Amino acid sequence: MFALVDCNNFYASCERTFRPELRLQPVVVLSNNDGCIIARSEEAKAIGIKMGAPEFKCRDLLKKHDVSVFSSNYALYGDMSSRVMRLLGKLAPEIEVYSIDEAFLDMSSFTRFDLKDYARHIRQTIRQHTGIPVCVGIAPTKTLAKIANRLAKKNPEYQGVCVLKTHEEIYSALERTTVEDIWGIGRQWSKLLQAKRIATAADLATASAPWVRRHLHIVGARIQAELQGTSCLEMEMVRPAKQSICTSRSFGRSVTTLAELQQAVATFAGKCAVKLRKENALASMLTVFIATNPFDESANRYWGTRTAALPYPTHDSIKILSAAETILAGIFQDGKIYKKAGVIVSAMVPKASYSTTLSLFPEEEPDEPNQRDTTLMQAMDAINQRYGRGTLHLASENTESWKPTQDHLSPSRTTNWNDILEVKV
DNA sequence: TCTGGGGTCCTAGGACCC
DNA sequence: TCTGGGGTCCTAGGACCC
Numbered sequence: 001m002f003a004l005v006d007c008n009n010f011y012a013s014c015e016r017t018f019r020p021e022l023r024l025q026p027v028v029v030l031s032n033n034d035g036c037i038i039a040r041s042e043e044a045k046a047i048g049i050k051m052g053a054p055e056f057k058c059r060d061l062l063k064k065h066d067v068s069v070f071s072s073n074y075a076l077y078g079d080m081s082s083r084v085m086r087l088l089g090k091l092a093p094e095i096e097v098y099s100i101d102e103a104f105l106d107m108s109s110f111t112r113f114d115l116k117d118y119a120r121h122i123r124q125t126i127r128q129h130t131g132i133p134v135c136v137g138i139a140p141t142k143t144l145a146k147i148a149n150r151l152a153k154k155n156p157e158y159q160g161v162c163v164l165k166t167h168e169e170i171y172s173a174l175e176r177t178t179v180e181d182i183w184g185i186g187r188q189w190s191k192l193l194q195a196k197r198i199a200t201a202a203d204l205a206t207a208s209a210p211w212v213r214r215h216l217h218i219v220g221a222r223i224q225a226e227l228q229g230t231s232c233l234e235m236e237m238v239r240p241a242k243q244s245i246c247t248s249r250s251f252g253r254s255v256t257t258l259a260e261l262q263q264a265v266a267t268f269a270g271k272c273a274v275k276l277r278k279e280n281a282l283a284s285m286l287t288v289f290i291a292t293n294p295f296d297e298s299a300n301r302y303w304g305t306r307t308a309a310l311p312y313p314t315h316d317s318i319k320i321l322s323a324a325e326t327i328l329a330g331i332f333q334d335g336k337i338y339k340k341a342g343v344i345v346s347a348m349v350p351k352a353s354y355s356t357t358l359s360l361f362p363e364e365e366p367d368e369p370n371q372r373d374t375t376l377m378q379a380m381d382a383i384n385q386r387y388g389r390g391t392l393h394l395a396s397e398n399t400e401s402w403k404p405t406q407d408h409l410s411p412s413r414t415t416n417w418n419d420i421l422e423v424k425v
Numbered sequence: 426t427c428t429g430g431g432g433t434c435c436t437a438g439g440a441c442c443c
Numbered sequence: 444t445c446t447g448g449g450g451t452c453c454t455a456g457g458a459c460c461c
Contacts, residue, residue: 031429038429056427072429099461186459217435219459246431295428342430405427 001107001115001138004145005088005122008133008153010101011039014080015070017131018413026067030055033250033404034071071406079414083130091122096235104145106235107138119161139164142233143226146183147173147201174202174227184223189216201227241350242279247271248342251402255338261290262325266396268343269324273317276345277381280352282313283345286320288327293339304331313349316373321394
């Protein structure tokens with residue numbers, strides 16, 4: 001048996017933890033640059049605020065109902081998430097952290113427990129120690145656990161807990177779940193299935209297996225088997241090594257000059273390098289992209305991107321920044337109004353497996369990796385770890401010209417000493 | 426005026442090998 | 444008229460997730 005523990009309206013719940021007066025009040029959290037609604041409390045959902053809606057389109061609604069609006073505060077959410085995960089890790093022998101607000105627990109050894117009681121215990125523990133409300137779904141496969149969790153969320157009378165164990169319980173759950181609510185079935189496949197008159201999870205479970213295999217490929221066949229109670233997806237306790245890392249942002253205002261874009265691209269490249277070092281990996285390829293406003297209908301739209309191989313795999317900020325600047329110069333077009341840029345590092349190799357001096361003609365590679373670079377990066381990371389992110393950075397990293405809008409940012413009360421002082425009891 | 430960010434996996438088809 | 448069989452690697456594009 002698998003349990004799926006999922007935090008309710010996670011970002012909104014994080015904000016509310018430190019603002020108890022907002023309990024039972026509508027709360028929303030905005031995406032980066034204060035662009036879209038990405039989290040809503042139950043009260044905000046009830047008002048009719050849609051997930052993913054642009055903030056400027058629901059401003060009237062937000063104002064009319066006196067909704068509390070927050071910019072996203074990932075320092076806070078990340079820290080709250082690790083608190084939740086640490087607790088969950090103690091509540092089951094194996095845990096798979098699936099996303100910032102969800103985890104699978106291996107319940108196969110709980111045969112002598114009443115699973116419903118134990119799920120309630122999980123819920124209470126997380127609530128008591130973090131203030132975050134969660135729902136728990138338990139079933140014989142991960143896909144069914146997802147369905148159980150959704151039923152726990154949607155039906156208040158379940159009190160946040162749903163266990164699917166018998167054939168009857170499972171089949172009834174499948175009948176009450178539409179195909180688009182199945183984990184792994186997105187918009188395109190929903191459309192296809194509905195055209196085939198496969199409307200519910202029960203329909204999909206009993207649909208023709210060859211048809212599913214042909215049109216939904218191996219992924220769909222796996223979903224079908226999981227719905228039928230055959231577990232195909234195992235617990236993944238160790239997160240697989242990342243294959244690529246991307247840092248991109250929309251700008252708080254329009255940017256037109258190469259110099260301004262350079263500041264942004266340097267900043268993103270620097271963040272990628274830090275993430276690479278945290279991942280204990282080196283990158284061999286580097287991509288830079290710059291874009292104008294995609295919603296602008298005028299003919300002056302532009303989406304420029306280019307990928308280049310790095311001379312050798314590296315996680316050195318200086319090397320990555322300088323390579324990014326070269327790529328940027330090659331794709332920059334004058335006269336465009338830029339709204340977004342990003343940097344992607346890929347073709348990654350684990351640092352441990354990489355031995356230096358791979359070059360066939362080392363005498364022609366004056367730029368080869370050396371110990372000094374590594375030591376320098378270690379020193380930089382150590383200083384930033386101790387004194388806070390961004391304390392020490394390369395001069396070209398600069399947020400001045402493009403800084404995203406963050407007009408409703410809450411204090412980072414669990415990660416920043418200065419912000420703790422603002423807590424009023 | 427104003428519209429997020431970061432990932433993975435799978436398939437098909439082309440180019441190439443013997 | 445007749446024209447083999449069995450592979451790998453790479454990339455682009457499409458689907459999905461949170």
